[in-house]
Amino acid sequence: MQKTLLGTTLWYVGTVLFYAFLLAPLAILIAVSFNPTAMVFPPQGFTLKWYATILEKPDFLHAAWASTLLGIMTAAISTGFGVLAAIGWQRYSGLLKAPISSLLMSPLFIPAVIVALALFQILFMLGIVNNIWTLVAAHVVVTIPYPIRNVMAQMEGFDVRLEEAALSVGATPRQALWRVTLPLLKASIIPSLIITFVLSWNNYTVSVFLANKDWTTLPLQLRAYLQYEYEPFVAAMSTILIVASVILLVVVDRTVGLGGVKKNN
Amino acid sequence: MHHIGVRNIIKNWGAFSALKDVNLDVREGEFLSILGPSGCGKSTLLRIIAGLEEPSGGEIFIAGQNVTLDPVWKRKIGFVFQNFALWPHLTVFRNVSMGLELRKTEKAELYNRVMEALRMVQLEALADRLPAQLSGGQQQRVALARAIVLKPAVLLLDEPLSALDKNLRQDMQVELKALQQTLGLTTIFVTHDQEEALSLSDRVVVMNKGVIEQLGTPDAIYNQPVSEYVAGFVGEACFFEGRIEGNGQAKTLRLSDGTAVPIRGNGIQVGQSAVAFVRPEWIDLNKLDISLSPGSPQGTIERLMFFGQSSDYLVRLGDRQLRVKYKSDGPRLAPGDTVALCCVARVLPGNGAAS
Numbered sequence: 001m002q003k004t005l006l007g008t009t010l011w012y013v014g015t016v017l018f019y020a021f022l023l024a025p026l027a028i029l030i031a032v033s034f035n036p037t038a039m040v041f042p043p044q045g046f047t048l049k050w051y052a053t054i055l056e057k058p059d060f061l062h063a064a065w066a067s068t069l070l071g072i073m074t075a076a077i078s079t080g081f082g083v084l085a086a087i088g089w090q091r092y093s094g095l096l097k098a099p100i101s102s103l104l105m106s107p108l109f110i111p112a113v114i115v116a117l118a119l120f121q122i123l124f125m126l127g128i129v130n131n132i133w134t135l136v137a138a139h140v141v142v143t144i145p146y147p148i149r150n151v152m153a154q155m156e157g158f159d160v161r162l163e164e165a166a167l168s169v170g171a172t173p174r175q176a177l178w179r180v181t182l183p184l185l186k187a188s189i190i191p192s193l194i195i196t197f198v199l200s201w202n203n204y205t206v207s208v209f210l211a212n213k214d215w216t217t218l219p220l221q222l223r224a225y226l227q228y229e230y231e232p233f234v235a236a237m238s239t240i241l242i243v244a245s246v247i248l249l250v251v252v253d254r255t256v257g258l259g260g261v262k263k264n265n
Numbered sequence: 266m267h268h269i270g271v272r273n274i275i276k277n278w279g280a281f282s283a284l285k286d287v288n289l290d291v292r293e294g295e296f297l298s299i300l301g302p303s304g305c306g307k308s309t310l311l312r313i314i315a316g317l318e319e320p321s322g323g324e325i326f327i328a329g330q331n332v333t334l335d336p337v338w339k340r341k342i343g344f345v346f347q348n349f350a351l352w353p354h355l356t357v358f359r360n361v362s363m364g365l366e367l368r369k370t371e372k373a374e375l376y377n378r379v380m381e382a383l384r385m386v387q388l389e390a391l392a393d394r395l396p397a398q399l400s401g402g403q404q405q406r407v408a409l410a411r412a413i414v415l416k417p418a419v420l421l422l423d424e425p426l427s428a429l430d431k432n433l434r435q436d437m438q439v440e441l442k443a444l445q446q447t448l449g450l451t452t453i454f455v456t457h458d459q460e461e462a463l464s465l466s467d468r469v470v471v472m473n474k475g476v477i478e479q480l481g482t483p484d485a486i487y488n489q490p491v492s493e494y495v496a497g498f499v500g501e502a503c504f505f506e507g508r509i510e511g512n513g514q515a516k517t518l519r520l521s522d523g524t525a526v527p528i529r530g531n532g533i534q535v536g537q538s539a540v541a542f543v544r545p546e547w548i549d550l551n552k553l554d555i556s557l558s559p560g561s562p563q564g565t566i567e568r569l570m571f572f573g574q575s576s577d578y579l580v581r582l583g584d585r586q587l588r589v590k591y592k593s594d595g596p597r598l599a600p601g602d603t604v605a606l607c608c609v610a611r612v613l614p615g616n617g618a619a620s
């Protein structure tokens with residue numbers, strides 16, 4: 001197809017409009033967070049007071065702490081299991097290889113709300129509630145496909161002879177894992193840690209079923225607050241959530257790359 | 266006294282048997298090659314000796330000890346992989362030092378031993394490089410240094426030179442052999458390249474379909490193969506089938522077309538049918554005095570191939586073509602010439618059929 005000036009122009013305009021549609025609401029939200037008066041756009045001044053008010057709201061401070069802790073635990077456990085699952089899956093060559101892969105990926109295809117409801121039902125029946133571990137477990141379930149997929153993709157090109165070489169110079173399998181395999185998988189492990197953290201940090205659907213007053217996460221606290229108050233403080237909190245996620249993703253991109261599967265071996 | 270002992274080793278992959286009751290003794294300080302086509306089980310045998318693969322049956326001895334149940338990391342072996350398998354995230358120095366680090370070697374000694382190993386392969390200047398910054402030949406040397414720095418009881422090499430181009434491969438062959446002799450390392454070298462096996466080894470094992478066809482010195486393997494398979498695999502060979510005739514010393518093989526070829530070999534019995542073979546360089550082509558070679562097979566020269574130091578004649582002999590190798594100052598023959606074949610073929614033991 002011949003590229004015409006009109007076509008190119010339309011293409012650029014369409015792209016700009018598309019991103020505007022995606023990002024404009026966020027931009028407006030962020031702008032509103034600096035508004036000294038009310039949740040209106042354009043802002044009628046500039047203030048950072050809404051950001052400071054979090055210090056006067058222990059509920060939010062606690063929620064931020066809960067979200068951070070939950071995010072860190074989710075990232076560590078989800079990525080840990082994900083790495084092990086991917087390594088094990090790559091080595092396994094039986095009939096169940098394909099079904100296992102589908103099973104591990106299934107949280108991606110099942111609506112999170114259904115996963116959460118099912119977990120809630122089971123935990124309720126077992127009487128295990130009011131417990132951060134149920135929340136961590138639930139977050140792990142919905143985030144684990146990402147580390148598995150990342151690490152599997154990198155394992156695809158992984159040469160087992162690199163491990164055999166370690167064994168041949170006297171490394172036990174565990175030493176070979178720590179000294180050769182895991183360092184080589186760094187390019188998929190680090191993005192996995194960040195992505196699972198961000199997913200956990202932003203999660204609402206699963207948390208809403210399983211959180212309790214001790215472990216109310218930031219998105220839940222925000223939603224609860226919104227029912228009674230509608231002021232720029234909410235926008236400020238949202239901005240914090242957005243900025244934290246963006247910073248993490250930029251850090252990953254700058255260090256190991258978001259693809260996470262750059263061939264380095 | 267054997268240094269590596271392979272006893273009744275069997276390896277089955279499901280219904281496929283990769284190794285069928287293999288027995289082998291490797292002497293201390295010996296350079297032994299295992300030669301065979303891909304899929305003959307040579308790499309599997311090497312990996313079983315290393316402990317990277319578990320045998321389905323049989324035992325492995327290294328330096329007098331039964332190591333069959335020992336995992337790789339407890340056997341005192343150095344292993345060089347076909348693709349070198351250098352750790353891409355570690356420098357040359359760390360690639361070589363890993364084994365010493367794992368043994369908690371004292372710092373100064375570790376440094377000295379790593380640098381000594383790197384000096385042996387002429388790489389001490391590149392100790393801080395990453396493997397990706399090295400050429401293929403240099404990577405090969407790092408892999409060698411990594412294997413020898415631990416002073417292993419045996420050195421196992423799995424087609425280590427096949428990833429290199431031809432000139433580099435020849436240089437590395439010389440270096441490898443020199444290094445092996447300096448260190449006096451018992452070495453098993455797996456390859457599918459017959460020239461490599463013949464030129465480097467003290468003894469050569471020829472494998473076929475999971476069994477050892479022949480074990481012998483390079484000379485014996487090349488000049489006195491025990492089967493058609495070995496004769497054909499370790500070099501070019503032209504085979505003749507017929508019945509043994511003659512009296513006294515001079516025996517000939519009477520072919521089905523009525524011509525006869527002089528033969529030699531052990532245990533030749535007149536009246537028996539046999540298979541004999543000739544190598545391209547054993548044959549003399551006689552153009553002028555065909556009458557002087559009565560009864561010899563005759564052929565027509567189809568093509569001359571000039572290689573510099575030698576020339577090959579491709580000779581049409583009935584329904585087949587055979588190659589005759591001459592030094593380039595040999596006879597001047599031209600395509601179309603009719604020639605008589607003058608050679609003494611070697612009779613293969615038994616019926617010469619591949620077992």
